[in-house]
Amino acid sequence: MTEIQIRMFQIMPLGDSGVGKTTLLNRYIDDSYIPEITNTLDNLEMSSPCVLVGHKSDHKHRCVSREEAEELAKELGVSYVEASSVTGHNVKEAFETLVQQIYREKKKQEPQKQETGASRKCSHCVGLCER
Numbered sequence: 486m487t488e489i490q491i492r493m494f495q496i497m498p499l500g501d502s503g504v505g506k507t508t509l510l511n512r513y514i515d516d517s518y519i520p521e522i523t524n525t526l527d528n529l530e531m532s533s534p535c536v537l538v539g540h541k542s543d544h545k546h547r548c549v550s551r552e553e554a555e556e557l558a559k560e561l562g563v564s565y566v567e568a569s570s571v572t573g574h575n576v577k578e579a580f581e582t583l584v585q586q587i588y589r590e591k592k593k594q595e596p597q598k599q600e601t602g603a604s605r606k607c608s609h610c611v612g613l614c615e616r
């Protein structure tokens with residue numbers, strides 16, 4: 486019988502107010518876009534694993550060039566993905582890139598541990614099923 490492992494991760498979108506954290510999550514979770522969303526967060530700090538998302542890639546006018554953003558991602562040592570909650574472009578990829586990084590980190594932290602059967606860590610937001 487095929488063994489299925491379920492891992493649960495907590496993730497957190499970070500960024501200035503209005504960059505589109507809520508809409509990005511909505512697009513990923515519900516595949517929906519609701520443009521009028523009230524502000525939900527002020528500033529927060531957090532450590533890696535992290536993916537830098539160049540959001541609103543559908544926008545006609547860029548605030549930051551791809552080169553600048555890629556340079557920043559390199560400095561920070563994180564992956565860079567350009568995405569849009571309006572069109573859904575690369576939204577899935579952004580979250581999957583993050584989950585892959587989390588998974589790699591966990592593997593590094595637990596190199597000896599062989600898990601069998603279902604394993605459950607903490608709840609919220611994203612679950613990854615491996616076959």
Ligand SMILES: Nc1nc2c(ncn2[C@@H]2O[C@H](COP(=O)(O)OP(=O)(O)OP(=O)(O)O)[C@@H](O)[C@H]2O)c(=O)[nH]1
Binds near residue numbers: 570
């Ligand atoms: N063009 C474009 N606009 C977007 C996109 N995503 C969000 N927006 C716009 O940006 C606004 C802010 O989006 P939110 O998701 O509320 O931003 P937030 O980062 O959660 O904001 P806070 O709650 O203040 O932290 C939305 O009302 C949309 O008008 C996108 O992919 N493309």
